[in-house]
Amino acid sequence: MKTVEELERIRKQAQAMTRLREGKETTRIVVGMGTCGIAAGARETLSAIMDELAKRNIQDVVVTQTGCVGLCEQEPIVDVIKPGAAKVTYGKVTKEKARQIVASHIVNGQVVGEWVIASA
Amino acid sequence: MEFYRSHVLVCGGTPCVLEGCKGVRDALIAEVKRRGLDREVKVVETGCLGPCDLGPVIVVYPEGTLYQKVRVSDVPEIVEQHLLKGRVVTRLVGEAPQAGVVKYEEPTYLGVQERIVLRNCGVIDPESIEEYIARDGYRALAKCLTEMKPADVIEAVKKSGLVGRGGAAFPTGLKWSFTANADADQKYILCNADEGEPGTFKDRLILEGDPHSILEGMAIAGYAVGANKGFIYVRGEYVLSIERLGKAIEQAKALGLLGSNIFGSGFSFDVEIRKGAGAYVCGEETGLIESIEGKRGEPRIKPPYPGTEGLYGKPTVVNNVETIANIPPILLNGPDWFRQFGTERCPGTKVFTLTGDITNKGLIEVPMGITLRRVIYEIGGGIPGGREFKMAQTGGTSGGCLPKELLDVPMDYFTLPEHGSALGSGALLIMDDSHCIVDIAECFMRFFEHESCGKCTPCREGTARLHEIVAKIARGEGKPGDLELLDELGSVMQVSSLCGLGQAAPVPIKTMLKYFRDEFEAHINDRLCPTGTCGI
Ligand SMILES: Cc1cc2nc3c(=O)[nH]c(=O)nc-3n(C[C@H](O)[C@H](O)[C@H](O)COP(=O)(O)O)c2cc1C
Ligand code: FES
Numbered sequence: 001m002k003t004v005e006e007l008e009r010i011r012k013q014a015q016a017m018t019r020l021r022e023g024k025e026t027t028r029i030v031v032g033m034g035t036c037g038i039a040a041g042a043r044e045t046l047s048a049i050m051d052e053l054a055k056r057n058i059q060d061v062v063v064t065q066t067g068c069v070g071l072c073e074q075e076p077i078v079d080v081i082k083p084g085a086a087k088v089t090y091g092k093v094t095k096e097k098a099r100q101i102v103a104s105h106i107v108n109g110q111v112v113g114e115w116v117i118a119s120a
Numbered sequence: 121m122e123f124y125r126s127h128v129l130v131c132g133g134t135p136c137v138l139e140g141c142k143g144v145r146d147a148l149i150a151e152v153k154r155r156g157l158d159r160e161v162k163v164v165e166t167g168c169l170g171p172c173d174l175g176p177v178i179v180v181y182p183e184g185t186l187y188q189k190v191r192v193s194d195v196p197e198i199v200e201q202h203l204l205k206g207r208v209v210t211r212l213v214g215e216a217p218q219a220g221v222v223k224y225e226e227p228t229y230l231g232v233q234e235r236i237v238l239r240n241c242g243v244i245d246p247e248s249i250e251e252y253i254a255r256d257g258y259r260a261l262a263k264c265l266t267e268m269k270p271a272d273v274i275e276a277v278k279k280s281g282l283v284g285r286g287g288a289a290f291p292t293g294l295k296w297s298f299t300a301n302a303d304a305d306q307k308y309i310l311c312n313a314d315e316g317e318p319g320t321f322k323d324r325l326i327l328e329g330d331p332h333s334i335l336e337g338m339a340i341a342g343y344a345v346g347a348n349k350g351f352i353y354v355r356g357e358y359v360l361s362i363e364r365l366g367k368a369i370e371q372a373k374a375l376g377l378l379g380s381n382i383f384g385s386g387f388s389f390d391v392e393i394r395k396g397a398g399a400y401v402c403g404e405e406t407g408l409i410e411s412i413e414g415k416r417g418e419p420r421i422k423p424p425y426p427g428t429e430g431l432y433g434k435p436t437v438v439n440n441v442e443t444i445a446n447i448p449p450i451l452l453n454g455p456d457w458f459r460q461f462g463t464e465r466c467p468g469t470k471v472f473t474l475t476g477d478i479t480n481k482g483l484i485e486v487p488m489g490i491t492l493r494r495v496i497y498e499i500g501g502g503i504p505g506g507r508e509f510k511m512a513q514t515g516g517t518s519g520g521c522l523p524k525e526l527l528d529v530p531m532d533y534f535t536l537p538e539h540g541s542a543l544g545s546g547a548l549l550i551m552d553d554s555h556c557i558v559d560i561a562e563c564f565m566r567f568f569e570h571e572s573c574g575k576c577t578p579c580r581e582g583t584a585r586l587h588e589i590v591a592k593i594a595r596g597e598g599k600p601g602d603l604e605l606l607d608e609l610g611s612v613m614q615v616s617s618l619c620g621l622g623q624a625a626p627v628p629i630k631t632m633l634k635y636f637r638d639e640f641e642a643h644i645n646d647r648l649c650p651t652g653t654c655g656i
Contacts, residue, residue, distance in 0.1 A: 001376035002384045004262045007253065010375075014254035020127050021181045021243055033205040046125075050160055054123035062182040063125035065206025 016059040025083045026060045027106060032077035034068025040075035041094065048095035049078075052102040061106060074117055080105050091117035124162040126203060127181040128152075131242060133168030133325050134360055135482075136175035140192070144176045147195040152203065161203050167329020169242035173481035174214065179242070187212040233499065234461055234469050237445045238485045241329030246364050249371040252332040258377050260448035261336050264343055265385040268451075273344040274300055277447070279455035281467040286312055286403075286440030287515065287544045288620070289466075289533035295437060298427035299345040302435035307347035309338050310412070310431065310438045313354040313361065314396050314403035317516030318567065319547035322471040323441035325483050327354070327361035330445065331368035335378060337444035339389045340451060341437055348388050351431070353408050356395040365393055400571035404619050405438040406430075407573070418575045419619035442471055442546070462488030466532035470543065476513075476550040479504045489535075493527040496550060507552035511635070515544020517564045518624035520631035540631045542624075556654035557636040558643050561629055562587070562594045568625040579622025582613040586629060596656045598644035603633060 001007060031037070031046045046063070053061055071077060074091035078101065081087045088111055090101060097115060104110040111119075130136075130145040148163045169177050174188035180198075185208050187198065194212060201207045235241075244251035252258070264273050278293030299307055311334060315323040327334060338350040354362055369391055372378040380388040399417050401407045406420035409431050430436025446468060450458045459467045466488045472495070475481050479501030486495060492512055496502065503509050511521045514531065520541025522529070529535060533543050551560070565587035572583045586609060589602055610626025617623045633640065642648050649656045 001382065004266055004383060007258055007262055007383075010250060011253050011256070011259070014250035017122070018244060018251055018254045020124065021129070021184075023182075023184060030206075038205075046160070050123060050125055059123070064182060065204070067205060067207050 019059055020062065026062055027083065028062045028064060028079075028081045029106070030079040030081065031063070031065050032067070032069060032075055033065035034072075034075075036068050036072035037075040037077065040092075042076040044095045045076040045078065045093050045098045048098040049102060052099045053106075056102070056107065058102075058106065071117070077117070082109075087120055088116055089118040089120075090115045122162075124160060125182075126161045128161060128163045128203070129166045129169075129179045129181065129242065130163060131167070131169045131175060131177040131179075132165040132246075132360075133172065133175075133242075133328055133483075134321075135168070135172035136177060137360065139175035139189075141176035143192050144178065144190050144195065147192045148178075148199070151195050151199045155199055155204060157199070157203055164245045165247070166244060167241040167246045168238075168325040168483050170238075170484060171480060171482045172325075183208070185213065188214045233485055234487050235485050236449050236458075236461065236469050237326060237442055237471050238329070238483070239449065240333065241325065241483075244330070246329050246331055247367050249332060249368065249375060249377075252330070256452060257332055257448075258336055260450075260452040261339050261343075261377070262383055264340050264451055265383045265387055270300065270344050270346065273340065273451065276451060276455050277344070280450045280458040281455070281465075282443065282446055282450060282458070283466065283533055284440055285442035285446070285470070285546070287317075287518070287542070289543070292439065292443055295427060295439075296341065296345050298425070299347070299435040299437050302428045304435050306349070306432075306434045307345055308431045308434055308436040309341045309345070309347050309350040310405075310408065310426075310436055311338055311350065311352040311441060311444055312403060312405065312408060312438055313352055313358070313441045314408060315355055315358075315441075315545070316398070316400040316403040316571075317518065317545045317547055319475055319513070319549045320473050320516050320545045322473050322483060322546050324355075324358050324361055326441050326445055326471070327358065328364055331361075331364045332372065333445045333448055334365070334441060335368055335372050335391055337447035338391060339378065339382070340447050341439065341444070342389045343387050345435070345437055347435075347437070348390065350389065350391040351394050351412055352391060353394045353396055353402075353412060356397055362393060362395065369393070399573070400567075401573045401619070401621055404621060407619070408438065409436065418573045419621075421618065440545075463530065463532055465534050470531070470546055472546045472548045474500055474548050474550070476548075477503055477505075477507065477552040477554075478550040489530040489532045491528045491530060492522060492548075495531075495548065496527070500550070503550070503552050505552070507554060510551050510553045510555060511557075512551070513547065513549040513628070515542040516547040516549075517567050518542065518620070518627060519544040519547070520627050521635060522631075523635040525635075540627070540634055542627060554651060554653055556649050556651045557632055557639045558590065558594045558649070559654040561632050562590045564628050565590045565625075568621070572621060572625075576616075576618035576622065578613050578616040579618065579625070582609055582617070582622060583625050585609060586613075586625065590629070593640060593643050594654060594656065596643065596647045598640075600644065602644060603637065603640055607633060 078093045282292045283289040402417040407417045411417040426436045568583040569587040574580045
């Protein structure tokens with residue numbers, strides 16, 4: 001290695017690989033993965049979110065799942081929790097809606113109001 | 121760009137390997153694939169996570185849930201419940217050392233711990249130089265080579281107050297300055313990874329969990345003293361350490377972080393591995409040097425010290441694995457940062473291997489100066505089976521024994537010797553009240569008799585006689601005057617033995633006589649073992 005800049009470049013790239021383990025507070029997307037969620041297509045929703053994040057090279061977002069929250073008819077349910085902001089819950093999130101949520105809520109900070117079922 | 125929503129870290133430290141972690145890892149990879157999760161979930165093998173006694177251990181991120189004693193048969197449930205549905209499999213989280221869901225950042229077994237040396241252990245894949253770099257790896261080397269003069273590096277290490285973690289507690293910066301000031305065409309850096317102290321396995325787990333930190337630390341040392349060649353002397357049975365070090369050296373060379381003209385600075389550094397054959401005395405620095413030179417592993421007469429006349433007669437720095445692992449963070453963050461940990465006289469942390477009669481066994485790193493009581497009861501989870509604490513052996517067989525009256529003594533390199541003990545390499549062997557002191561003494565003395573290299577008379581004869589006398593007491597054949605004789609013989613060995621082996625061999629027996637004399641006397645005078653366990 002000839003320069004410090006080269007090391008910096010590798011470091012920046014590699015940090016994406018380990019960021020998940022740092023436990024720092026970041027935006028979280030939580031997908032309902034109860035039996036009801038999975039039956040309603042939550043797997044595809046989750047895949048779409050992952051794919052969209054990867055495409056846009058967004059690394060500081062954590063994607064996790066949760067069980068049934070008792071709103072089965074609204075599944076697939078997706079929560080978006082930004083640090084310091086209230087939790088926003090979206091209902092009936094198809095894979096197309098999921099991509100849209102990543103684009104406007106995660107990237108541009110615009111909550112997609114019409115799909116929101118709860119906000120706390 | 122790969123993007124995963126979850127990382128499953130499987131501990132690949134030797135204790136977990138022995139518990140079958142490889143099978144668990146393979147099963148995880150297969151099951152994740154079978155469930156179609158392989159593009160979302162990444163399985164990573166890592167170094168020791170700490171609770172070695174609970175292996176195989178795995179941690180699932182981003183939640184940081186730690187599962188213990190994971191069997192291959194548990195894998196489908198973990199994948200289905202946790203990785204697919206996001207539900208923690210509570211039955212595998214266990215009660216000890218923590219209950220419920222844990223965040224890796226703050227599980228209770230990490231509570232009072234402070235991670236400098238083990239900063240990457242159990243967090244990164246030790247076989248990936250990229251993951252090491254992601255966690256600031258090789259930045260300290262870059263800083264030294266491009267912004268600091270060798271003398272500045274030595275000054276920083278001096279100011280940090282770092283003392284050697286191999287047992288002798290010699291100030292590291294001062295040691296480096298001897299070699300830096302020596303005039304020679306060739307100098308060497310040796311990393312002492314012989315780790316022969318019974319009950320100690322911290323160097324092994326550091327090497328397995330974070331091999332690059334050693335390479336980086338050695339390169340910094342080389343730059344500071346003007347050495348362009350390093351050797352790591354590893355115990356031959358540390359197969360995994362050797363394998364991972366070998367891979368790390370390859371990777372560092374490929375990226376030009378070892379080799380010639382590193383960071384265009386004109387400084388070149390290479391590292392080679394040398395395997396030891398497992399003699400305790402080869403951990404002694406001059407015995408180690410003899411061994412690397414291909415000779416019989418026996419200590420040399422000092423002075424001259426290795427700092428000015430070491431390997432092949434050239435100025436040589438010998439440092440312990442843990443000492444070296446402290447170097448990159450000290451240089452990166454500065455000596456003042458380092459001094460905020462530990463005590464004024466003894467800054468930084470200490471890595472201990474916690475073993476024996478204690479609930480949570482494993483690898484821990486705590487601020488220097490912590491009391492034995494906090495280690496045993498806050499991190500170690502106390503003594504199992506409702507038994508009483510009897511004593512702790514600190515520093516391995518060459519260290520001393522601490523009775524319960526000393527539970528509140530700060531453990532550092534300067535305070536323990538005031539009580540006749542030593543911090544040594546960092547073994548912490550806890551024993552409950554079911555153990556007979558004479559029995560333990562016999563076992564320790566047998567070790568020294570076996571390991572004495574025989575070069576000097578006080579050690580060769582002394583270790584044999586110490587063992588003989590203690591063995592007689594243990595068999596019920598002790599006679600009045602034996603204890604005085606042990607004391608006197610020990611004192612002679614301490615002042616007249618050639619190397620630390622003979623000098624330290626009497627330390628455990630002396631502390632035992634000091635704190636548990638009545639138990640020896642009962643064996644001699646009444647032919648009776650107060651604990652009723654030694655079969656006298
Ligand atoms: C019998 C004997 C065995 C030793 N074994 C080791 C060992 O296994 N590892 C180690 O680092 N130091 C060991 N030492 C201490 C070394 O001689 C030396 O002090 C140490 O490697 C220096 O490194 P440090 O300044 O970083 O502690 C041993 C000393 C003696 C007398
Ligand atoms: S080796 Fe796995 S926890 Fe220590």
